[in-house]
Amino acid sequence: MATLQGMSAMEKTPTKMEPDEVSKPSNGRPQPKLLVSALNFFYGKRQALLDVTIQIPENRITGLIGPSGCGKSTFLRTLNRMYEIVPHARAEGRIELDGQNLMELDAMEVRRRVGMVFQKSNPFPKSIFDNVAFGLRVNRIVRRGELHEAVERSLRRAALWDEVKDSLHDSAYKLSGGQQQRLCIARALAVDPEVLLLDEPCSALDPIATAKIEELLFGLKKLCTVVLVTHNMQQAARVADVTGFFLLGRLIEFNTTEVIFKTPASRQTEDYITGRFG
Amino acid sequence: MSPRLVWRKSVSVMMLSLTGVCALAGVSVLLFILGYLLWYGGKYINWDFVTQLPKPVGETGGGMANAIVGSAKLLLLAALTGVPVGFFGGVYLSEFGGKTFAFLVRYTTDLLNGVPSIVMGIFAYTVVVLPMRHFSTLAGGLALGVMMIPIAVRSTEEFLRAIPTALREGALALGASKWKTIVKVVIPAAAGGIVTGIMLDLARVAGETAPLIFTSFNNRFWSSGWNQPIASLPVMIYTYALGPYDDWHRQAWAAGLILLLLVLAANIVARTVLARRSTAREM
Amino acid sequence: MATPSIAVARPAPSRFPRPGGARAFVERLRSGDEIAHLITLIFASTILFLTAWLVYELWVHSALPRQTFGLGFLTASTWDPVFEHFGALPFIYGTVVTSALGLLIAVPIGVGAAIFLAELAPHGISEALTFSIELLAAVPSVIIGLLGIFVLVPILRKVVEPFLKATLGFLPFFQGPAFGIGFLAAGLILAIMVVPFIISISRGILLAVPTEQREAALALGATKWESTWKVVVPYARTGIMGSVFLALARALGETMAVTMVIGNDPKISASLFAPGYTIAAAIANEFTEATGDLHLQALIELGLVLFFLTILINAFGRILILVTTRKGTSRE
Ligand SMILES: Nc1ncnc2c1ncn2[C@@H]1O[C@H](COP(=O)(O)OP(=O)(O)OP(=O)(O)O)[C@@H](O)[C@H]1O
Ligand SMILES: [Mg+2]
Numbered sequence: 001m002a003t004l005q006g007m008s009a010m011e012k013t014p015t016k017m018e019p020d021e022v023s024k025p026s027n028g029r030p031q032p033k034l035l036v037s038a039l040n041f042f043y044g045k046r047q048a049l050l051d052v053t054i055q056i057p058e059n060r061i062t063g064l065i066g067p068s069g070c071g072k073s074t075f076l077r078t079l080n081r082m083y084e085i086v087p088h089a090r091a092e093g094r095i096e097l098d099g100q101n102l103m104e105l106d107a108m109e110v111r112r113r114v115g116m117v118f119q120k121s122n123p124f125p126k127s128i129f130d131n132v133a134f135g136l137r138v139n140r141i142v143r144r145g146e147l148h149e150a151v152e153r154s155l156r157r158a159a160l161w162d163e164v165k166d167s168l169h170d171s172a173y174k175l176s177g178g179q180q181q182r183l184c185i186a187r188a189l190a191v192d193p194e195v196l197l198l199d200e201p202c203s204a205l206d207p208i209a210t211a212k213i214e215e216l217l218f219g220l221k222k223l224c225t226v227v228l229v230t231h232n233m234q235q236a237a238r239v240a241d242v243t244g245f246f247l248l249g250r251l252i253e254f255n256t257t258e259v260i261f262k263t264p265a266s267r268q269t270e271d272y273i274t275g276r277f278g
Numbered sequence: 279m280s281p282r283l284v285w286r287k288s289v290s291v292m293m294l295s296l297t298g299v300c301a302l303a304g305v306s307v308l309l310f311i312l313g314y315l316l317w318y319g320g321k322y323i324n325w326d327f328v329t330q331l332p333k334p335v336g337e338t339g340g341g342m343a344n345a346i347v348g349s350a351k352l353l354l355l356a357a358l359t360g361v362p363v364g365f366f367g368g369v370y371l372s373e374f375g376g377k378t379f380a381f382l383v384r385y386t387t388d389l390l391n392g393v394p395s396i397v398m399g400i401f402a403y404t405v406v407v408l409p410m411r412h413f414s415t416l417a418g419g420l421a422l423g424v425m426m427i428p429i430a431v432r433s434t435e436e437f438l439r440a441i442p443t444a445l446r447e448g449a450l451a452l453g454a455s456k457w458k459t460i461v462k463v464v465i466p467a468a469a470g471g472i473v474t475g476i477m478l479d480l481a482r483v484a485g486e487t488a489p490l491i492f493t494s495f496n497n498r499f500w501s502s503g504w505n506q507p508i509a510s511l512p513v514m515i516y517t518y519a520l521g522p523y524d525d526w527h528r529q530a531w532a533a534g535l536i537l538l539l540l541v542l543a544a545n546i547v548a549r550t551v552l553a554r555r556s557t558a559r560e561m
Numbered sequence: 562m563a564t565p566s567i568a569v570a571r572p573a574p575s576r577f578p579r580p581g582g583a584r585a586f587v588e589r590l591r592s593g594d595e596i597a598h599l600i601t602l603i604f605a606s607t608i609l610f611l612t613a614w615l616v617y618e619l620w621v622h623s624a625l626p627r628q629t630f631g632l633g634f635l636t637a638s639t640w641d642p643v644f645e646h647f648g649a650l651p652f653i654y655g656t657v658v659t660s661a662l663g664l665l666i667a668v669p670i671g672v673g674a675a676i677f678l679a680e681l682a683p684h685g686i687s688e689a690l691t692f693s694i695e696l697l698a699a700v701p702s703v704i705i706g707l708l709g710i711f712v713l714v715p716i717l718r719k720v721v722e723p724f725l726k727a728t729l730g731f732l733p734f735f736q737g738p739a740f741g742i743g744f745l746a747a748g749l750i751l752a753i754m755v756v757p758f759i760i761s762i763s764r765g766i767l768l769a770v771p772t773e774q775r776e777a778a779l780a781l782g783a784t785k786w787e788s789t790w791k792v793v794v795p796y797a798r799t800g801i802m803g804s805v806f807l808a809l810a811r812a813l814g815e816t817m818a819v820t821m822v823i824g825n826d827p828k829i830s831a832s833l834f835a836p837g838y839t840i841a842a843a844i845a846n847e848f849t850e851a852t853g854d855l856h857l858q859a860l861i862e863l864g865l866v867l868f869f870l871t872i873l874i875n876a877f878g879r880i881l882i883l884v885t886t887r888k889g890t891s892r893e
Contacts (some may be wrong), residue, residue, distance in 0.1 A: 080780060080867065082776065082779065082780055085776070085779060087683070102840075105689070106283060108283060108286070108287070108782045108783070108784060109283065109782070110616070111779060111780055111781065111782045112782030113660060115780065115781070116780040117775075118776065118777065118780075122771070122773035122776070122777045124774065124777065124778075124796070125779075125795065125796055126795070131700075134778070134781060134783075134791070135781035135782060135783075136785045136791075137780050138286070138781065138783045138784075138791065142280055158617055184777070187781065188780070188781065191781060191782060200844055219578075263756060286666055286784050286787065287784055289784070289786060290784035290785050290786035290787065291786075293786045293790070294677075294681055294786055294789075295783060296673060297673040297674065297677035297680075298682075298805040299673075299678050300645075300669075300670045300671075300672075300673030300674040300676075300677060301673070301674035301677040301678055301682070301690055301694075301760075302803055303674070304668060304670065304671075304674050304690075304694050304756055304757065305690055305697075307753055307756075307757065308694070308696055308697040308699060308700070309693075309700075310779065311697075311704070311705070311708060314708060314790070315704070315708075315835055317650050328860070339879040343865060350675075362831040363604050363608065363611075364606065365604075365608050366600065366601045366603075366605070367601070367604045367605045367606030367607070367608055369599075369601045370601035370604065370605040371605065372601055372753050373601070374597075374598045374601055374602065374790065375605070379605075382609065383605045383606075383608055383609060386608055386609050386612050387608055388875075388879060389612065389872055389876065390608065390611070390612050390615075391812075392807075392810050392814075392871055392872060392875035392876075393615070393868060393871065393872070394813070394814025394815070394816065394841060394868070395814070395816065396710065396814065396816045396841045396844050396845060396864065396867070397615075397619070397814070397864045398615075398865060398867050399844075400619065400622075400844065400848075400860075400861055401614075401615045401618055401619070403848070404619075404621075404622050405614075405618060408622075412623065419647065420767055424611060424615075427608060427611070431608065439892040452650070455593055455594055456594045456597070457593045457594050457596070457597035457598075458593070460597065463596075481699065482699065484701070485699075485700075485701020485703065485704070486701070487701070487702070487816070487817045488702075488816035488817055488845055491845055491848070492848040492849050493852075495849070496595070512701060512703045512817075515703050515704070515707060516703050516706070516817060516821070519703075519706070519707050519710060519711075520710075520821065525589075527711070530707060531707070534703075534704045534707050537701060537703075537704065538701070538704050541699055541700070542696055542699065543700060545695075545696055545699045549695070550690065558827065559632065
């Protein structure tokens with residue numbers, strides 16, 4: 001139940017949820033991977049997140065939905081401290097990664113453990129191989145002899161291996177949009193992150209490329225915790241195990257995807273789900 | 279933190295500090311030049327220096343009044359030849375230019391911009407000095423004028439392009455013809471920028487020496503009209519700096535300071551105006 | 562020039578609609594449009610004409626040495642006005658050595674400073690520093706030369722060259738008497754003159770690198786330096802190369818400051834302490850003193866060589882810059 005206290009306090013809407021659906025992975029132990037409490041976020045004077053409290057379950061796909069500008073990307077960027085590169089941006093509150101205070105860890109360490117895939121695919125202007133190997137090289141994660149193996153493993157996990165295995169040393173820009181995005185996923189997976197954050201990874205892709213990525217997300221659940229921001233409610237309904245709804249910087253409701261889409265507790269969630277605004 | 283991470287972070291801090299050192303080095307060279315000239319040249323600037331002619335070789339004292347006036351005359355001539363071509367060329371590129379021809383003009387302009395100034399001097403020498411059989415103000419002014427063209431063209435074009443299409447459409451919709459729109463609306467709106475661009479251009483050629491040494495040459499006396507050789511500040515600095523007398527060296531410093539202050543002042547004013555305009559546009 | 566303007570060869574569609582047809586043409590003629598078009602067209606054509614004329618003059622007035630020496634002009638190493646033997650090799654050598662030396666010093670400092678200004682410095686500080694660096698580019702070269710002979714050369718002669726001789730004297734570059742004037746002085750002066758170019762163009766190119774590239778690197782756990790050096794700089798590499806080529810073209814053609822410190826001796830020496838000569842310096846020094854036609858025309862042919870050299874390098878540099886800035890904008 002701990003998962004939901006913050007927002008129920010905020011919205012005064014009692015929310016029910018099945019504990020074993022959300023907080024208990026297959027081994028039966030409740031395991032929040034990321035624990036965020038009372039998070040406030042400011043761009044200079046402007047507040048972008050208000051008192052967000054959420055527990056992100058391990059080895060699940062957490063979907064985050066909400067209208068444009070409601071703070072989804074901002075929230076995602078607090079989870080790997082990427083917001084720190086924005087001047088005057090400031091986060092208050094507590095975030096725990098496996099029980100460790102995220103703010104007390106080293107930022108580079110955090111970003112290695114919490115990978116990120118962006119809305120616009122952003123491969124480096126290097127070869128496919130070098131793209132995937134980038135994180136492995138800077139972090140010296142594997143020995144030189146094992147580099148090739150590690151790159152192959154990541155590309156397989158991102159369901160891209162079969163398409164690129166003969167052109168590993170071609171420029172990444174030769175790939176199609178969907179392939180580029182899967183390359184970015186492979187690049188993020190290469191450093192074995194514990195959490196993978198995806199910020200609208202399919203918004204620039206056609207339905208077939210989107211389907212491929214959704215499919216690979218299902219597989220990723222076993223390897224890491226996935227947080228997926230999406231504009232597309234069908235996508236959230238299809239792939240997310242639990243879903244959070246953001247509105248104007250607040251987390252309005254957080255529950256199993258089924259509850260959110262079938263019997264939302266909040267009126268605002270219902271309006272959004274049924275397309276009455278946003 | 280692992281030792282590896284500590285190492286990576288130290289490398290990061292070290293290398294980034296090094297880049298800061300590089301930037302500081304660049305800026306301190308400017309400050310050094312300015313400071314040194316102010317300190318050294320400032321000592322030798324006096325009333326005589328700006329009002330007197332140079333003394334005959336070997337005598338001390340005297341000034342560079344003729345060189346100051348000479349530079350002004352050369353710049354006037356340069357502006358008279360270079361600015362019209364640059365300005366109308368820029369108007370053509372921005373307002374009338376089609377595809378292929380405009381591309382050709384633009385590209386040639388950029389190439390002309392890269393021609394070393396000494397080569398411009400040779401050009402003025404072959405077309406003016408050779409036929410006339412003597413060095414002249416005219417030749418020097420022409421050399422500087424041709425040098426002004428590329429920047430005048432490109433800056434005029436840039437500033438005209440920056441004028442929003444809505445402004446043109448507004449005038450056209452009132453029934454004004456195209457050229458009236460350009461003359462009455464577009465050019466006045468861009469005039470400040472264009473003038474500033476030309477000022478920068480003048481400041482640039484004001485310091486040029488190479489194209490003058492065998493076109494306008496030098497002159498110890500006043501030069502009347504446009505047909506005689508004429509003294510100019512940069513050539514005087516060059517000649518006096520390489521001369522054997524201490525007094526010449528002192529005068530070279532003084533002339534250097536005057537030239538530097540003129541050029542920097544023009545640059546600072548022009549760049550400040552331009553920066554203001556561009557921020558004003560953004561708002 | 563103070564602010565380097567980059568050739569942006571974008572197509573320039575006219576901003577006014579142009580209705581076709583003869584009636585419309587007469588209409589435009591009456592309203593003055595065609596006349597205005599014609600006048601500006603004439604001035605624009607003047608630029609093409611002037612450039613062609615420039616090449617023609619250089620070509621025609623260097624016919625004599627071309628007939629006398631042919632291509633041997635470029636490879637012969639004696640330059641003797643008295644016996645009218647004119648070989649440009651010592652000048653070409655001096656030009657290449659001083660420019661290479663200048664770039665060797667200027668490129669690391671320039672790129673380093675550009676990284677600082679584009680990636681690290683807060684906006685206000687970056688603008689202020691860039692402003693002063695562009696002012697440095699505006700300092701007339703004769704003034705740099707003035708400081709060169711009276712400040713730099715004595716320091717080189719008394720401090721730097723003896724020191725280099727003591728420490729690196731086993732290398733052929735650092736041998737022989739320390740004159741102060743010579744290749745080393747000219748190289749340093751050129752470095753000072755081209756550094757502002759490299760900084761201001763490279764900074765612009767680095768600023769045009771999409772933020773997503775930096776984010777991608779940082780999100781993988783890279784440090785700020787790793788993201789800059791392994792991602793941002795490689796992304797901007799072609800454009801930075803372009804700025805280096807523009808700087809090279811400028812160094813090759815730079816005349817006054819070099820003339821004042823290089824020593825003006827048409828010799829080819831391995832030692833950087835030795836005096837030398839460059840193409841531009843030779844023209845500047847000997848033009849007014851040229852005795853015979855052959856001497857004068859040999860100098861003009863030097864000018865022709867310099868012209869083609871700088872034009873080629875310039876054009877190449879501009880293309881490189883164009884390619885990178887395009888890359889940055891077209892991947893929307
Ligand atoms: N760098 C920034 N500086 C200042 N304000 C910002 C910045 N980035 C975002 N904001 C503001 O913060 C709020 C939340 O933005 P955020 O990008 O997190 O929204 P989002 O939910 O991801 O929207 P979208 O669905 O459009 O991606 C918005 O109002 C936005 O204007
Ligand atoms: Mg977003």
